[in-house]
Amino acid sequence: MSLFKLPGELPGGSSFFRFLVARAVAIVAYQMVSVAVGWQMYDITRKPLYLGMVGLVQFLPSLLLVLYTGHAADRYDRRKVISVAQSAEAAILLLLFLATWGGWIASEILFVLVFLVGVARAFEFTANQTMTPSIVSQEELPRALAIYGSVQQAAIITGPLLGGLVYAAGPDKVYGAAVILFFTSALLVSRLTIRQAPPAREPASLATIFAGFAYIRSRPVLLGAISLDLFAVLLGGATALLPIFARDILLASPQGLGCLRAAPAVGAFLASLCLARFPMKRRVGEIMFGAVACFGLATIGFALSRSLPLSVGLLAVLGGADMVSVVIRSSLVQLETPDEMRGRVSAVNGLFIGASNQLGEFESGVTAAWFGTVAATVIGGIGTLAVVAIWRQLFPQLAGRDALHGSPAEGPEEGELGGQCS
Incomplete structure (x- = not known):
């Protein structure tokens, strides 16, 4: 098949x-x-x-x-x-x-x-x-x-x-x-044909414009999934440092650098093929936290590697783990959000993605200048693991999530946010 x-x-x-x-x-x-x-x-x-x-x-x-x-x-x-x-x-x-x-x-x-x-x-x-x-x-x-x-x-x-x-x-x-x-x-x-009618136009106001932030804030599962990805990639990303690893640590050629840059995308591609063939159905919260932890461990392993093939392999693992997290987060964002809110929620989600990538590169450069390239990358990987541990405590609803499917019409229970994000 x-x-x-x-x-x-x-x-x-x-x-x-x-x-x-x-x-x-x-x-x-x-x-x-x-x-x-x-x-x-x-x-x-x-x-x-x-x-x-x-x-x-x-x-x-x-x-x-x-x-x-x-x-x-x-x-x-x-x-x-x-x-x-x-x-x-x-x-x-x-x-x-x-x-x-x-x-x-x-x-x-x-x-x-x-x-x-x-x-x-x-x-x-x-x-x-x-x-x-x-x-x-x-x-x-x-x-x-x-x-x-x-x-x-x-x-x-x-x-x-x-x-x-x-x-x-x-x-x-x-x-x-x-x-x-x-x-x-x-x-x-x-020329696309869509299942749903185009969204109805509602009057623009401060409330409607800021509604995406308010909606995410009121849903611990969404807030946890989006912020977990933000801080994990912010701390664990090492893309900006790949030229230094290639030239000074792995003693690789420009072609070697190309392999390093392509490896995460290759890993993500292979992971997405597996997920398309075998969709996740149960324990998605545990899988997401496990994938982010794998991302952190692969980052640490890459920092300590002195072999180009091993480094390429670890970056592929990193990319695959990130893709698992991305698919779960994207599915939760779409399934937990009513259609009339999806644009504003997706805009906030996109901002977090961009911030994690761009600010993550800036963070990598700053910490590398302070502590050295290898130490900075190891610290980033450890930081990702710390985020996983902390987020499991802050967002038990996400950690305990079983299936991706949920009812977007359901709001949080009274007091559900507690002191998590206030």
């Missing part, structure tokens, strides 16, 4: 298949652009600091617009939000193509255009997070999210490879290809 069946036999049928194709196309485009922008920025400036600033500029729109991206996803047809956002990304990248092709590109122009892409991407990301439950049934959602994760990881692996190959012909070629890919994705999304 094959893991990926014909489109008609997938969760959600052909509509979900088209959505997967659209997402894969958009992710490949974004990854290609990320490679090109990084190389081009360094070619122009020769300053490593500018590379870090690119990541910060990409994250800022998600932070600044978190209240509005979620509200837009809940107030308007999400297919239109995604299509308009991707069309805007394509138009901005067309400007970047012209600037590069015409020879008038500069670091300042790159920063401005990357920021504008980040603005459009913030709206696209939030609306995309809410689309799968609109296409598949609740019973099919965990498997659908696992399949989605497989496609996403495959695109994350493929995108940089294609970006590097096309960049050899010139960065303008990368941007030109991305324009076509984003427009293609926008067209596919605009």
Whole structure:
């Protein structure tokens, strides 16, 4: 029995298949652009600091617009939000193509255009997070999210490879290809068939805009799952330090660094294949805490490894454990949230994801400067294990969660939050 069946036999049928194709196309485009922008920025400036600033500029729109991206996803047809956002990304990248092709590109122009892409991407990301439950049934959602994760990881692996190959012909070629890919994705999304009617428009107010934060705050399972991932990745992430490990500790070539960077995505891809074939049905809370603990242990093992193959393997384990946690968290967020709230809740969830990745890289750099690369990574892994132990006590509802399926209409019991988060 094959893991990926014909489109008609997938969760959600052909509509979900088209959505997967659209997402894969958009992710490949974004990854290609990320490679090109990084190389081009360094070619122009020769300053490593500018590379870090690119990541910060990409994250800022998600932070600044978190209240509005979620509200837009809940107030308007999400297919239109995604299509308009991707069309805007394509138009901005067309400007970047012209600037590069015409020879008038500069670091300042790159920063401005990357920021504008980040603005459009913030709206696209939030609306995309809410689309799968609109296409598949609740019973099919965990498997659908696992399949989605497989496609996403495959695109994350493929995108940089294609970006590097096309960049050899010139960065303008990368941007030109991305324009076509984003427009293609926008067209596919605009023609999706969804199970639920577009959300009804409700008047904008401070209460509706902040509703995502309030909803998560009132649900210990959601708050625990989202914050567990935030602090675990914030402390345990070592991505920013991989060049140091490759060059100075493992004595590897640039190709070795490429293997290290690809390993977590490969592990995540394999884990998502397993989850799609064998969906989790029981003891999901224990599995999530176990996966995050495995993430921390793999981080410590990677820090202490002096063998490139072993390090690659440990990073793959790390990526696989992270994917298990991601699928559980994503399923809980979607299943525990009513459709009219999914945009705002997903916006907060997306902000936490971005914060854990970007601030995690900053934290890794600071602690590495203080304690050294190996010690900083070991400390991060130990910190992740400490978070697991503390969160089990703070969020017993999450630790004791048996099945993914729950009733989003049910609120917390009186006094359920106790002193956990007040």
